[in-house]
Amino acid sequence: MQKENVFEIENLNLHYGAFQALIDVGIIIPRQRITALIGPSGCGKSTFIRTLNRMNDLIPSCRVEGKVMFDGEDIYDKACDVIALRKKVGMVFQRPNPFPKTVYENVVYGPKIHGEKNKDRLDEIVERTLKEVALWDEVKNRLNKSALGLSGGQQQRLCIARALAVGPEVVLMDEPTSALDPIATLKIEELMSGLCENYTIVIVTHNMQQAARISDFTAFFLNGVIVETDTTEKIFANPANTKTEEYITGRFG
Amino acid sequence: MARPILEAELKDIGEGVIAMGALVESTISTAIRTLKERDPDAARALIIEDERIDDMEDEINELCLRFLATQQPVAGDLRYVISIMKIIRDLERIGDHCEDIAKYTLRFEKEECFKELIDIQRMADMASRMVKNAIDAFVHRDLRLARKVWKADEEVDEIFRDLHDELLEFAEKDSKNAKQCIMLLFIAAHLERIADYATNICEEAVFVMEGAIEME
Numbered sequence: 455m456q457k458e459n460v461f462e463i464e465n466l467n468l469h470y471g472a473f474q475a476l477i478d479v480g481i482i483i484p485r486q487r488i489t490a491l492i493g494p495s496g497c498g499k500s501t502f503i504r505t506l507n508r509m510n511d512l513i514p515s516c517r518v519e520g521k522v523m524f525d526g527e528d529i530y531d532k533a534c535d536v537i538a539l540r541k542k543v544g545m546v547f548q549r550p551n552p553f554p555k556t557v558y559e560n561v562v563y564g565p566k567i568h569g570e571k572n573k574d575r576l577d578e579i580v581e582r583t584l585k586e587v588a589l590w591d592e593v594k595n596r597l598n599k600s601a602l603g604l605s606g607g608q609q610q611r612l613c614i615a616r617a618l619a620v621g622p623e624v625v626l627m628d629e630p631t632s633a634l635d636p637i638a639t640l641k642i643e644e645l646m647s648g649l650c651e652n653y654t655i656v657i658v659t660h661n662m663q664q665a666a667r668i669s670d671f672t673a674f675f676l677n678g679v680i681v682e683t684d685t686t687e688k689i690f691a692n693p694a695n696t697k698t699e700e701y702i703t704g705r706f707g
Numbered sequence: 708m709a710r711p712i713l714e715a716e717l718k719d720i721g722e723g724v725i726a727m728g729a730l731v732e733s734t735i736s737t738a739i740r741t742l743k744e745r746d747p748d749a750a751r752a753l754i755i756e757d758e759r760i761d762d763m764e765d766e767i768n769e770l771c772l773r774f775l776a777t778q779q780p781v782a783g784d785l786r787y788v789i790s791i792m793k794i795i796r797d798l799e800r801i802g803d804h805c806e807d808i809a810k811y812t813l814r815f816e817k818e819e820c821f822k823e824l825i826d827i828q829r830m831a832d833m834a835s836r837m838v839k840n841a842i843d844a845f846v847h848r849d850l851r852l853a854r855k856v857w858k859a860d861e862e863v864d865e866i867f868r869d870l871h872d873e874l875l876e877f878a879e880k881d882s883k884n885a886k887q888c889i890m891l892l893f894i895a896a897h898l899e900r901i902a903d904y905a906t907n908i909c910e911e912a913v914f915v916m917e918g919a920i921e922m923e
Contacts (some may be wrong), residue, residue: 621879663779690781699782704710 455558457526460485460624460654461506466499466520475501477678479520483624488646488655490665490686493675494706499658502675503626506656507543508536515616525623541568544617548629550609552601554611557584557593559599560612564620587645607638613643618653625649627657631664643668662702664691674698713778717787719773719848723767728842730760731798731805732835735901738805739831742812743824750812753805760802763796786918790911794845797904799855801838811890820882822877822915827891830898833863837905845912846876853909857904863902870895908909 461483461707466667468476476498482505483489491499501510508529510516529539542566552560561583570576579596581599586700589611593604601612610630627646631639646655646668659665665672666686673683674695682695691697700706723746733803734753771792774780780788837856857864871892913919 481747638716662781691785693782703784704713 456485459483460484460525461613462521462523464521465525466505466518466522468505468510468519469515469517470514473677477680479680481680481683482675483654483656484621484671485654486647486650486652487620487670488650488657488668489671489673490669491507491656491658491673492654492660492662492701495660497675498678499673499675500628502632503628503656505672506624506626507540507545508534509545511536511653537680539596541620543624543626544620544622544625545628546610546613546617546630549633550606550613552604552609552612554600554602556598557601557612558597560616561619566618568620579619583618586618586649587611587615588641589615593607605638607634607641608640609632610642614642614645614649618649624654624656625656629638629658629660632660639664662690674701708786710778713774713784714822716770716774716778717784718789720767720770720788720791723763725846727760727763727795727798727826728838730763731801732758732838732842734802734805735831735835735838735898738808739824739828741809742814742815743828745812745815745817747813750809753809755782755790757802759804760799764799767795768792770825783915786915790845790915794842794908794911797907798838801904804901808894808897808922811894814890815887817891820886823888824891826866826873827895827898830863830866830870830902832857833866834898834901834905837902841905841908841912843912846917848912848916850913850916853912856909861903863899867895867899872919892916 459482460482463482464480466476466479475686479498491503492501504510504645505518505522506529507525510518513541518530520530524539525544527534553563555563558612562570565576565579570579581590581594584593589608592608595670596603601609604612610633614625614630631642634642643664646657648689649655650670657665657669669686670687671683674681674684674689674693674697676697682689682693682698684694686695689698693702734756737753739748740746741753771788774788778784837859840852840856840859842858843849874888874892874895878885
């Protein structure tokens with residue numbers, strides 16, 4: 455049976471050289487829910503989200519201590535297979551970053567790397583994931599055209615489809631709509647509500663209303679520390695911590 | 708980073724509520740004075756004055772709507788504005804009760820009252836003070852004062868029950884008092900409702916402070 459919480463994080467400390475970016479972070483990420491991470495720039499929320507699929511491994515000066523349990527296993531354990539981890543924990547970035555390839559090739563890129571060669575199965579993945587991100591009807595007649603010809607919002611949905619194509623459990627989103635217009639933003643938000651029937655979503659956002667609209671749980675980061683984490687309703691209606699209240703009401707600083 | 712526009716709009720809304728509260732509070736006293744003094748002109752003036760209370764409600768409502776639409780408040784700011792929208796409705800209803808009391812004054816005009824209006828005066832004084840304290844509790848986020856209003860409401864209810872029994876007795880004893888008894892009973896009932904509205908305002912004060920309405 456699957457555990458109720460996808461991630462359970464305890465005493466997470468992260469240093470970039472002499473600078474400590476995360477201090478004693480502890481949080482659980484419930485399965486098939488949307489968890490929003492909010493906080494001012496430089497507070498550690500992007501650093502934190504990157505610890506969840508070990509993206510920080512790429513930074514040489516980065517040092518991580520503590521427990522990051524994913525489906526009951528510590529992903530910072532030496533035995534952890536990072537490639538397998540990133541297959542289960544996908545990521546979508548702030549700016550849409552499709553490969554300079556066709557729409558089709560973008561989606562099948564991951565599955566192919568993971569060894570899928572069967573054309574029918576790849577076709578099936580393309581159709582299913584593009585439908586999951588509500589892009590199928592818009593691109594089904596141009597699957598073999600360059601992805602760079604799509605609009606910004608379409609590109610971002612394609613990037614989400616690309617992340618879904620390898621069958622992840624979790625999708626990490628680092629400010630996925632900050633480069634999009636309000637209509638494209640709404641489409642992504644609606645999409646996320648649907649996706650959490652099958653996936654767990656962790657989103658970093660600077661848009662308070664977005665966190666309030668779409669997430670089930672919200673964590674407020676400040677100076678590398680989680681100040682408060684609770685249901686989104688509680689955080690935005692009646693936060694327990696004064697610092698949280700100051701931040702979400704815009705009186706921060 | 709402060710939010711000067713948000714703060715300024717909140718201040719305007721808050722000041723509007725204080726002004727409306729002060730007007731409503733004095734209207735309660737005026738209503739009972741017109742009754743005791745059988746002053747039909749003052750009663751008519753009060754009925755006209757009630758329109759000002761209605762206008763104030765509309766104006767503050769407008770400010771709150773604009774604030775919600777343009778500032779998108781959350782947490783304490785959101786609770787504050789939502790509470791104010793309820794409070795001004797309560798204040799407006801109190802104004803209506805005063806207007807009804809003034810209308811009874813007009814019906815009493817020529818008649819001598821068969822009894823002195825001691826309890827009614829007490830109820831009116833208490834209700835008026837409760838409204839003032841309730842607004843103060845809300846504005847100054849004073850939980851202790853809010854509790855005091857709650858307690859006072861119990862007292863008003865008690866006076867009302869006793870007065871109710873007393874007036875029934877008068878009516879039974881001498882049927883020519885019946886008409887006045889009924890009118891006084893209605894007036895007392897209006898005052899009792901006004902006191903209830905004051906406790907509603909206190910509930911809002913607690914809601915703004917604590918995010919939940921709980922009062923022992």
